[in-house]
Amino acid sequence: MEPILQTENLTIRFGGHTAVDHVNFTLPPKEFKSVIGPNGAGKTTFFNLISGELKPTEGSVYFKGRLIDSLSPVERTRLGLGRSFQITNVFPNLTVLENVRLAVQSREGVRYNPFRHYSSYKKFTEESMEILSTVLLDGKADAIASQISHGEKRKLEIAMLLALDTEVLLLDEPTAGMSLEEVPSILNVIRKIKEGGDKTVLLIEHKMDMILDLSDSIMVLFNGQLLADGTPEEIMQNETVQNAYLGGMPHEQTAHA
Numbered sequence: 001m002e003p004i005l006q007t008e009n010l011t012i013r014f015g016g017h018t019a020v021d022h023v024n025f026t027l028p029p030k031e032f033k034s035v036i037g038p039n040g041a042g043k044t045t046f047f048n049l050i051s052g053e054l055k056p057t058e059g060s061v062y063f064k065g066r067l068i069d070s071l072s073p074v075e076r077t078r079l080g081l082g083r084s085f086q087i088t089n090v091f092p093n094l095t096v097l098e099n100v101r102l103a104v105q106s107r108e109g110v111r112y113n114p115f116r117h118y119s120s121y122k123k124f125t126e127e128s129m130e131i132l133s134t135v136l137l138d139g140k141a142d143a144i145a146s147q148i149s150h151g152e153k154r155k156l157e158i159a160m161l162l163a164l165d166t167e168v169l170l171l172d173e174p175t176a177g178m179s180l181e182e183v184p185s186i187l188n189v190i191r192k193i194k195e196g197g198d199k200t201v202l203l204i205e206h207k208m209d210m211i212l213d214l215s216d217s218i219m220v221l222f223n224g225q226l227l228a229d230g231t232p233e234e235i236m237q238n239e240t241v242q243n244a245y246l247g248g249m250p251h252e253q254t255a256h257a
């Protein structure tokens with residue numbers, strides 16, 4: 001099966017420091033892959049290269065076999081490769097539902113027209129409510145976007161990605177900054193997306209229990225290099241990974257070094 005996402009010798013140097021170092025990776029469609037590695041291993045930089053926020057010093061990114069190195073983050077999102085925090089078009093003064101509906105409409109190329117009959121927007125509203133239900137935010141449909149909690153904002157960002165029909169979701173530490181009470185809910189959202197079966201997900205997380213619960217495969221970055229890539233079982237048993245990284249902290253249930 002042709003990979004939906006692929007990198008070839010992907011490399012970036014900041015001055016003398018190589019943050020991502022010749023990473024060759026492939027992601028089959030509909031796979032759920034997590035990216036782990038100690039602080040500073042290059043995980044977020046790797047995401048920035050895939051999403052187009054950063055340009056590689058060397059190497060390339062392919063989406064569905066197409067070289068996308070010259071595309072901007074917005075162009076990549078439009079193709080179906082989206083990163084959650086990249087969605088900056090959340091209007092703080094509109095409701096949660098209105099935000100998602102605008103994303104659905106923009107995907108369909110329909111601008112708001114006050115003379116259009118209400119019923120023509122009905123299907124957009126229905127689809128938006130379905131998406132809000134997937135991200136467990138249907139109860140907040142009428143809340144003003146700026147007034148929802150941090151955890152709910154992360155869900156709204158995921159909702160916007162779904163509204164844009166994103167095929168590959170890049171989720172960079174979705175639980176970061178969340179209160180303990182909020183974590184199970186976002187975990188449920190991500191699990192629902194996985195169970196939906198039609199999305200490909202690349203997830204950076206430090207919570208090892210969450211990674212083991214969700215992932216079809218795990219890639220390990222260490223000093224910018226791809227140390228290992230395999231099933232959760234293979235990664236947990238991989239001696240190089242254990243020595244380099246996991247070995248020191250078996251009891252803390254965290255992917256932090």
Ligand SMILES: Nc1ncnc2c1ncn2[C@@H]1O[C@H](COP(=O)(O)OP(=O)(O)OP(=O)(O)O)[C@@H](O)[C@H]1O
Nearest residue numbers: 014017018019037038039040041042043044045046
């Ligand atoms: N714009 C930049 N300029 C210079 N150095 C950078 C830049 N961005 C990242 N780095 C460096 O690249 C390395 C990798 O950073 P990165 O944030 O990708 O790691 P990470 O694995 O995501 O870490 P964490 O788990 O702490 O989020 C670090 O040493 C970091 O200081």
